[in-house]
Amino acid sequence: GGRTVHRGSSDTRKVTGPAGVKFAGAATSVLVPGTGVAPGAATITASAVGIASATATVNVGTLVISVPARTAVVLGQSAAFAVTLSQAAPAGGVTVTLTSNDLSKVTVTLSVFIAAGATTPATQPQVTGVGIGSANVTAAAPGYTSGTGAVTVSAPTISFSPASLTINGSGTQSITLNLSSPAPPNGLT
Numbered sequence: 001g002g003r004t005v006h007r008g009s010s011d012t013r014k015v016t017g018p019a020g021v022k023f024a025g026a027a028t029s030v031l032v033p034g035t036g037v038a039p040g041a042a043t044i045t046a047s048a049v050g051i052a053s054a055t056a057t058v059n060v061g062t063l064v065i066s067v068p069a070r071t072a073v074v075l076g077q078s079a080a081f082a083v084t085l086s087q088a089a090p091a092g093g094v095t096v097t098l099t100s101n102d103l104s105k106v107t108v109t110l111s112v113f114i115a116a117g118a119t120t121p122a123t124q125p126q127v128t129g130v131g132i133g134s135a136n137v138t139a140a141a142p143g144y145t146s147g148t149g150a151v152t153v154s155a156p157t158i159s160f161s162p163a164s165l166t167i168n169g170s171g172t173q174s175i176t177l178n179l180s181s182p183a184p185p186n187g188l189t
Helices: none
Strands: 003-009 020-023 040-048 051-060 070-074 079-080 096-100 106-108 111-114 126-129 133-140 147-154 160-161 177-179
Touching: 003 051, 040 079, 070 079, 096 106, 106 133, 126 147
Parallel strands: 070 147
Antiparallel strands: 003 020, 003 040, 040 051, 079 126, 096 111, 096 133, 106 126, 133 147, 160 177
8 A cells, every 4th residue: 555754844934745644555655845935945754654754955946037238229229138037837828027227228028927837938039229328137037036137228320331432523422321220210310
């Protein structure tokens, strides 16, 4: 009929699990589930009548959301703002909420969903430069340490190509004026 082994945790504020597990008849091993509750460590103990007890240390790590430390974007343009979980999302997935501390400089996708088993969303969120300067963008989710990165918005630049042109006599020639990023949808004078 097997044998029941009692299990305990030195700190149930860190690790919890069932009060006991049962070895099936003739079995020599059994899985002992443990659930992390909060970052830290706890010792789990297994004991049964007539058998020496065993201990193991279970470390519960901190779940973290990582984002780029710095992202550059040109005024009026958008760029990906990569969000990554420190470990695969649990069953049901994780919704990550994004916020900008200065919406006059940078706007951002409001949230992204990371499916169970994944560490990144199917489509990364976008930051958009709406004013020259910088803002901090924070990615947060319940149970995770938030990630914050700086987004700097710069003005597009213009340049002539070639840098010099010679017109002989009264003829007409053109010189190209280049914009460092695409003009906005309504054009740029």
